[in-house]
Amino acid sequence: MAEKKALVVYAAAYETANAALAGLNAIEQLHKDELIGQYDAAVIDQEKGKPHVVKRMDRPHIRVIPEWFWGGSLPRKELHEAAQELTANQAGLIAVGEPTIEKRLDEAFTGAAKVVKRSVEATTDEITSELQEALKEAEMSPAGTQTGVDMDLEVDIIPVSDVDRSKQFYQDLGWRLDADDAPLEGLRIVQFTPPGSGCSVTFGLGLTASAPGSAEGGLIVSDIVAAHDALKARGIDASEIWHGPPFPVQARQPGPDPERTSYGSFCSFDDPDGNTWLVQEVTTRLSGRV
Numbered sequence: 236m237a238e239k240k241a242l243v244v245y246a247a248a249y250e251t252a253n254a255a256l257a258g259l260n261a262i263e264q265l266h267k268d269e270l271i272g273q274y275d276a277a278v279i280d281q282e283k284g285k286p287h288v289v290k291r292m293d294r295p296h297i298r299v300i301p302e303w304f305w306g307g308s309l310p311r312k313e314l315h316e317a318a319q320e321l322t323a324n325q326a327g328l329i330a331v332g333e334p335t336i337e338k339r340l341d342e343a344f345t346g347a348a349k350v351v352k353r354s355v356e357a358t359t360d361e362i363t364s365e366l367q368e369a370l371k372e373a374e375m376s377p378a379g380t381q382t383g384v385d386m387d388l389e390v391d392i393i394p395v396s397d398v399d400r401s402k403q404f405y406q407d408l409g410w411r412l413d414a415d416d417a418p419l420e421g422l423r424i425v426q427f428t429p430p431g432s433g434c435s436v437t438f439g440l441g442l443t444a445s446a447p448g449s450a451e452g453g454l455i456v457s458d459i460v461a462a463h464d465a466l467k468a469r470g471i472d473a474s475e476i477w478h479g480p481p482f483p484v485q486a487r488q489p490g491p492d493p494e495r496t497s498y499g500s501f502c503s504f505d506d507p508d509g510n511t512w513l514v515q516e517v518t519t520r521l522s523g524r525v
Contacts, residue, residue: 264343421440
């Protein structure tokens, strides 16, 4: 009877092959750091419309992933189907490792658009099944739900009572004015974009039935103290910095997070109507988040 072995199985999707290779290189660093534990990992993508193994690493030269799963330069059916589900610019990173290096493997997958992780006790044949299920869950196989269509949030509409007053506020805030158009009677569209943001904010006349002041939005910054100082310098009545959960208010603790943990420090401010902007410090993204 084949011996079962405790393993951690990963399947991750990346926006580009270079991003997936960066994850693979991070895994390779485990070997250079002389951490104890075996792993087997590879990057897959499409090359000229055909499935392709970009790069593979196994340490210490013991291949945990079943050989038939990869099939050398001509991958077998499962890898072929997985790579076919990737778009031309996407790549997948698949890894199997021992639990002794699980924490460091987690760190290596931080940059993935989506990552699926499974802790198993499996024989070689069962590892194959676990890999196939992880691929499906990561939406890199035909059984997944990947549509191949990106959906980027571009505009958020907020309700205001005085368009000109709001326009002045967001100009004072330092946001870029993109448009102030009145194409029809009773319709006015004013759009601003925060510095470095891919999403814009729109307000005006005839855009929403929501009550002015009822909107809440989130702003991400890399340094909460610098962001707070900049708001104050522009005359914005920003709250004091706090850490802990943003809600309920009673759970907030004064000052930045003592260890400056990513996602852990906040401040907030309101526009003239009371629409609230929650400012959050993010220095390291959670796995799978861009």
